Amino acid sequence: MEQAQKKGRLTLTLALATLVAAFGSSFQYGYNVASINSPAEIMKQFYNETYYDRYGEILLPYTLTLLWSVSVSMFPFGGLIGSFMVGPLVDKLGRKGALLFNNIFSIIPSILMGCSKIAKSFEMIIVARLLVGICAGVSSNVVPMYLGELAPKNLRGALGVVPQLFITVGILMAQIFGLRALLTSEASWPLLLGLTGIPAAVQLLLLPFFPESPRYLLIQKQNEGAARKALRNLRGWDDLDEEIREIREEDEAQKAAGFISVLKLFKMRSLRWQVFSIIVLMAGQQLSGVNAIYYYADEIYRNAGVKKDHVQYVTVGTGTVNVVMTICAVFVVELVGRRFLLLLGFSVCFLACCVLTAALALQSTISWMPYLSITCVFSYVVGHALGPSPIPALFITEIFLQSSRASAFMVGGSIHWFCNFTVGLVFPFIQAALEAYSFIIFGAICLLTTIYTFMIVPETKGKTFMEINQIFMKKNKVSEVHPEKEELRNFPSPPSL
Numbered sequence: 001m002e003q004a005q006k007k008g009r010l011t012l013t014l015a016l017a018t019l020v021a022a023f024g025s026s027f028q029y030g031y032n033v034a035s036i037n038s039p040a041e042i043m044k045q046f047y048n049e050t051y052y053d054r055y056g057e058i059l060l061p062y063t064l065t066l067l068w069s070v071s072v073s074m075f076p077f078g079g080l081i082g083s084f085m086v087g088p089l090v091d092k093l094g095r096k097g098a099l100l101f102n103n104i105f106s107i108i109p110s111i112l113m114g115c116s117k118i119a120k121s122f123e124m125i126i127v128a129r130l131l132v133g134i135c136a137g138v139s140s141n142v143v144p145m146y147l148g149e150l151a152p153k154n155l156r157g158a159l160g161v162v163p164q165l166f167i168t169v170g171i172l173m174a175q176i177f178g179l180r181a182l183l184t185s186e187a188s189w190p191l192l193l194g195l196t197g198i199p200a201a202v203q204l205l206l207l208p209f210f211p212e213s214p215r216y217l218l219i220q221k222q223n224e225g226a227a228r229k230a231l232r233n234l235r236g237w238d239d240l241d242e243e244i245r246e247i248r249e250e251d252e253a254q255k256a257a258g259f260i261s262v263l264k265l266f267k268m269r270s271l272r273w274q275v276f277s278i279i280v281l282m283a284g285q286q287l288s289g290v291n292a293i294y295y296y297a298d299e300i301y302r303n304a305g306v307k308k309d310h311v312q313y314v315t316v317g318t319g320t321v322n323v324v325m326t327i328c329a330v331f332v333v334e335l336v337g338r339r340f341l342l343l344l345g346f347s348v349c350f351l352a353c354c355v356l357t358a359a360l361a362l363q364s365t366i367s368w369m370p371y372l373s374i375t376c377v378f379s380y381v382v383g384h385a386l387g388p389s390p391i392p393a394l395f396i397t398e399i400f401l402q403s404s405r406a407s408a409f410m411v412g413g414s415i416h417w418f419c420n421f422t423v424g425l426v427f428p429f430i431q432a433a434l435e436a437y438s439f440i441i442f443g444a445i446c447l448l449t450t451i452y453t454f455m456i457v458p459e460t461k462g463k464t465f466m467e468i469n470q471i472f473m474k475k476n477k478v479s480e481v482h483p484e485k486e487e488l489r490n491f492p493s494p495p496s497l
Contacts, residue, residue: 008152011236017210018147018159022166024203025099025139028106028196030170032075032132034319035196038178038312039189044068046189047122067122074129075136076421082137083413087262087406089138091220095146095213098138099203105135106200114194125193132196137417140393141409148397149213150234152243153464157333160394165326168385172319179312218244219251219402249466250401260404262411270478274399277457278412281342281392284449286419288349289442290384292427294318297377303363304370314374318381325385337461338391338398339453345387346450352380353443360436388449392416398460398468 036043047067051059059067082105089098109128116124143163151159174192177183183192211230218227224244231240260268265275297318301311333341356376363369392412400408430438458471 008154008235010155011234013210013233013236014150014155014159017150017207017234018162020203020206020210021099021143021146022162024199024207025102025135025143026163026166027170027173028132028199029136029139030167030172031174031196031199032129032136032170033167034171034174035178035193036072036075036129038175038180038184039192040068042184042186042189043071043122043125045186046117050120050122053120067126071122071126071129073421073424074126075133076417076424078130078133078135079137079140079417080133080414080421081130082134082139083141083410083417085134085138086141086413087410090142090145090216090406094216094221095142095149096207096210097212098142099146100207102135102138102142103200103204105131105138107197107204109135110194110197110200113196114190116193117190128193135200137413140416141413144393144397145405145409146213148394149215150211152235154334154462156398157338157394157461158330160397161326161330161333161390163393164390165323165330168319168322168326168389172316172323175312175316175319179316180309214243215247215250215402218247246464246466253401253466253469260407262407265404265407265411270473270476271400271404273456273475274408274472275411277399277452278392278396278408279415280449280452281395281457282412282415283419284346284445284452285388285392286416286423287442287445288346288384288388288449289353289380289423289439289445290388291420291423292431292438292442293377293380295427296431300360300370300373300377304374318378321378322381322385325382326390329386329390333391333394334461337459338395339457339459341387342391342453342457343387343450345383345385345389345391346446346453348383348386349380349388350443350446350450352376352383353439353446356380357436357439357443360439395457395460398463398465399472401465401469 044064047064048058051057086098089101093101109131112124112128112131116122116128140163144160147159147162148156177192177195183189211233212226214227214230214234217223217230227247228240228244231243232238235243260271265271297315298311301314302308306314329341353376356373359369359372359376363373396408396412397405427438430441434440456475458468458475460468463471
């Protein structure tokens with residue numbers, strides 16, 4: 001029992017809680033990322049027909065492009081809004097409560113999108129994309145936080161990667177359902193978009209039967225009885241004193257600080273390198289070119305000789321590789337560590353961007369260069385799935401204590417969605433100006449993020465939250481003090497009498 005307690009184990013309750021949280025939230029996040037791509041041309045036609053029925057004229061090409069751009073960009077914009085909501089939601093409702101409340105932002109838009117054709121309203125799609133983006137913004141931050149606090153330290157890495165795994169599965173399912181032979185047609189595209197409500201409904205029905213985060217119950221609610229009950233369900237044994245003591249140590253380390261706001265987060269010297277690290281990693285994750293790779297992939301496949309009707313199947317193949325490599329990350333993250341996967345992933349992405357730039361520049365002169373381009377796309381997907389995609393959110397859970405974790409996720413999530421929105425908005429112009437050489441920019445960002453990770457980011461595998469906190473105290477060159485005492489040092493001493 002003592003050895004089992006030190007190591008922890010994946011109980012049925014913990015496994016099911018992980019699956020329900022990740023399927024109900026992360027899966028639909030991934031699904032909504034990709035579901036709008038396949039029926040894009042049919043939906044644009046719907047926009048035109050709707051406008052014509054109302055006003056007796058078709059949309060100008062520029063206006064149609066603008067409407068479609070707004071429809072697509074509402075998702076990351078909603079994600080940015082959702083990230084700002086994370087702190088207040090988890091503070092008032094808890095981790096589980098925030099996820100349950102968040103289902104409102106999935107079920108309502110699924111109805112709107114599913115009924116948009118019948119109602120002859122493209123405005124319903126735009127509003128729905130905003131709402132489902134809010135859902136994704138909340139879930140992309142709360143699910144890693146919830147699972148990271150449920151898991152024993154030896155499983156924290158594996159369970160922390162599970163949300164990203166379900167995101168990739170959601171993307172793959174959207175790609176499969178989006179095949180022309182299935183749900184991409186004039187009659188069925190509303191169903192393709194409306195399916196996003198099913199995972200939310202499943203989570204709404206099942207998640208209430210699973211425990212709230214024990215750390216939230218003990219540290220923020222000061223309810224040791226509820227925390228012990230939750231831990232007993234999650235661990236499967238009654239001897240919980242060691243884990244309760246570890247949570248109490250975290251509580252004592254920052255008890256008087258209370259909730260650390262985003263503004264306070266940036267002011268505290270003891271959190272300086274933690275905050276800077278999540279900004280770099282989240283920005284590197286999105287600015288490394290992952291969205292640009294997917295944007296450019298269809299053209300690369302066509303230039304390599306893939307028939308236009310077959311490109312959709314190669315795209316599904318890319319999604320399959322993404323899922324398989326994320327599964328690999330789940331199993332190796334506790335073996336090789338978070339830092340190694342970040343270094344490996346960003347390095348592979350850097351090399352793929354460099355080679356892809358050369359291959360795109362030379363593909364009209366050397367016959368086999370288009371095939372090298374396809375290899376680079378798949379290599380990039382492999383690298384990103386191993387490290388840059390799954391690790392940053394897990395890292396936020398591990399390097400911040402309970403009082404600052406929610407605000408840290410607000411910062412990380414805001415950076416994630418802002419960079420996502422920026423790349424989607426700016427990349428078409430970058431591509432038009434630089435063409436094949438646009439990937440040099442993304443390669444440089446991958447290289448800089450790799451260097452930062454090598455120099456600054458520590459390994460957190462197998463360490464408690466307090467042990468990780470001690471590592472960063474040394475990096476921040478502060479002694480082990482309470483946050484409120486740190487603040488008092490910023491004020492002058494009162495004059496002596």
